[in-house]
Amino acid sequence: MTVVDGETQAAAFEVPIVDSPPEAQQVGWRHRHLLDVDALSWPDIELVMRTTDAMREVLRRPITKVPALRGRNVTILFYEASTRTRVSFEVAARNLSADVVNIAAATSSVTKGESLVDTVRTVEALGAQMLVMRHSVSGAPYLAAEIFSGSVLNGGDGWHAHPTQALLDLYTMQARFDDGSLAGRKVVILGDVLHSRVARSNIWTLTAAGADVWLCGPATLLRGFEAWAGRGAADGRRFHVTSSVDEALRDADVVMALRIQKERMAAGLLPSLREYAARYGLTRERLAAARPEALVMHPGPMNEGVEIAADVAAGAQSVIEEQVRNGVAVRMALLYLLAGTARS
Amino acid sequence: MTVVDGETQAAAFEVPIVDSPPEAQQVGWRHRHLLDVDALSWPDIELVMRTTDAMREVLRRPITKVPALRGRNVTILFYEASTRTRVSFEVAARNLSADVVNIAAATSSVTKGESLVDTVRTVEALGAQMLVMRHSVSGAPYLAAEIFSGSVLNGGDGWHAHPTQALLDLYTMQARFDDGSLAGRKVVILGDVLHSRVARSNIWTLTAAGADVWLCGPATLLRGFEAWAGRGAADGRRFHVTSSVDEALRDADVVMALRIQKERMAAGLLPSLREYAARYGLTRERLAAARPEALVMHPGPMNEGVEIAADVAAGAQSVIEEQVRNGVAVRMALLYLLAGTARS
């Protein structure tokens, strides 16, 4: 782990020995919180990816447990129900030997008449050292981070951000491409982009990775993104917006379908699920326009037959289960890296 | 554990050293899943009983924990609420040092718009190595077993099967009889047999054990069982069906009362709980017709004053708490045995 002249950049990519306590890290991780991907530099992202490699190796062992976070309290405070993300963080934390406290705040009396600030202060006083938080209000984890003295991990806030999802998506794509790179790859995000925190966080990481990003969906579900695309993402990184599925899918390397919420119809943004499926659903016929080896992704849970056909979801090009599997490893990596910073 | 000529049968009954990892088993257990008792041979059942003896010994220690399943992920996916069975599996798994993930699927977003197949695949990708499942649809765990690469344990499916309940019932009876045998013992299952997975699984194990099995209840709640009794259970093993409580209870060795669901009245199958209690409730008077030392059983939770009188439930003949206690030991035994097969 020594750094010699001219190798500083490489040193930032040094991978921690994940069996050791995170305090022993000699890697270049500087963040105390994970609120969104836009706070991460490309070397930061690379470090997350390489640490995830190390965690995948742990997951292949007969006993998938390392003592790294032994005795540390990871509290999972979810204001929106999400078994999938909750269990992923829970398993990740326990694989690192942390103690996990689950609080489902929607149905919880901790929040009765209490402000978010009071709840976060209470949770900390109850022993939380790392706080994984999901909230329906965009920005809520930023407020939490201002008052919480440990690390806050954003597990999804409103339409705003879902950083661990974007990082697991990136990891899953890189792992599947021979050169491990997204540079120049056409990646399509298909569906309800407007309400999607998954899309927003992915735009950042995918353009940072050099991908050719396309957003596609009904015009009502792309509102405002055309203007954003005109300005570009951070550092003027370009992406494309279209309502034409044909244009979007043509020669795509990756197609990521987003979940359609039934509530969107009540709001008048969609005529019917059937019409949505007919016009924007990811079917085998539509997928044929992409490259033959194109990856099919979905953040889950799926509405099969609506935004994605069952045979596509279960087909040979689908990496949807790999996304879930990599999600545990990415969250182990992030908990590990953040724990090292929180203590130092 | 060496097997010499003529001792093969005995070797199948060899009990595992339950403090060791299950991979070290040299016993004759061959099953990867526990879906129903009908897949178990009599030597299999005997092995479960003897392994349960070993687990009861663990439960009598000051610290009731062995490292056998250390670091293994046991996921409890329940589509029907059942605190009793859920906690029993949870305590059993933790006594073996496994990591337990609880998913209450009824209220869970993991299942929103997701097929059972997708949910099982997701749960596996999240790290589940053993899956305990309860579902309101008969046969659901069979579907899960087809796609899950670890072990599936059926924690109750529809009206179909509840194998761990039948095995703990068998264990509880055998432990109470001097010769440890049910051969020729009259065992009565009293109540709503029609809707009972407990009854169905018990018919199999009890007739296999050589018991003289009697099903008793209102004719509306025995529909179809008369014809089944005519054909006999597996291998033509006979049992009896009657609506006469007097005939059923006369000289019985065991009386197992089943829970009455209030929903049955809405369906027109029962006039009223009061009338049911008057005609079929297990009262002290009725119990007097059985043998003096007859065992009183109930799978719980009880409606006291309906299918069973409070004084009978709490009386000297009741082994209802022993059933609960043995349930933890039986589930430890099954998790242990299945884990050995899953890895080998």
Next chain:
Amino acid sequence: MTVVDGETQAAAFEVPIVDSPPEAQQVGWRHRHLLDVDALSWPDIELVMRTTDAMREVLRRPITKVPALRGRNVTILFYEASTRTRVSFEVAARNLSADVVNIAAATSSVTKGESLVDTVRTVEALGAQMLVMRHSVSGAPYLAAEIFSGSVLNGGDGWHAHPTQALLDLYTMQARFDDGSLAGRKVVILGDVLHSRVARSNIWTLTAAGADVWLCGPATLLRGFEAWAGRGAADGRRFHVTSSVDEALRDADVVMALRIQKERMAAGLLPSLREYAARYGLTRERLAAARPEALVMHPGPMNEGVEIAADVAAGAQSVIEEQVRNGVAVRMALLYLLAGTARS
């Protein structure tokens, strides 16, 4: 830990070495259950306070875990939702390395048609060795203690008692006063005293500690307390009752605001939350009548702007977060002390 002549009293205050198993205690703790504070002598309370000091020291370590209750089953059976108290007990038990089983009985099928007696027997048969219980019916934990063979800890029963809250309140006050004593200190409990188990348990411990206790609130929410004050608490220990906030707060050393339940208005006991806030809310102006260094307390969760103003709750005099923090330590101390008695 040797006891020489004339030091018997001091020996009763001997603090256990909390890293050791509780069986090794040589301290004078004699209780198997914690049902209310009125069963505790003053030396008992002192022992809890000193053991809490030892637990606070554990909580300051890098890893806040001692092996004292390793492998012991602590079951948390809550018939009323309370994330705060539930998590506090859960974290306390895990810090002692116990296994925790959570049962939310309100929504739980364990209780369907089951009597409390049956539920407690079932929970014990499932492996519970210590039972933390919250119930909406006053006295329910006493019934549980009659049949449970381990230790019962009352986590709040009806309007009756909340012993762990009273002990953490006492600890928090003592820790803040230079001489560690409440003798002669004016302590005001402000709000809905009538429906408050927190108030009832606090009256006992605070008068035992020699504090000058004042209960203050609208007359409708003090009903019966005037007569009780006339008789005095145990051993004729006096306290005061008034509806005048001015009289109550004048020169107070501690002001503890109680939570107002919105349900009280429906019952006609309160005109409106706005009027309550105007007349009895703990504002900065009102607090100015107390001593300059007076402590502000609240058992949580708070209705900010109703019984307490946000700036008072977050102000320099507030020890509300310390109450939460000390709650974990007090509960660790109680679990530890009770476990020693349960086994001996």
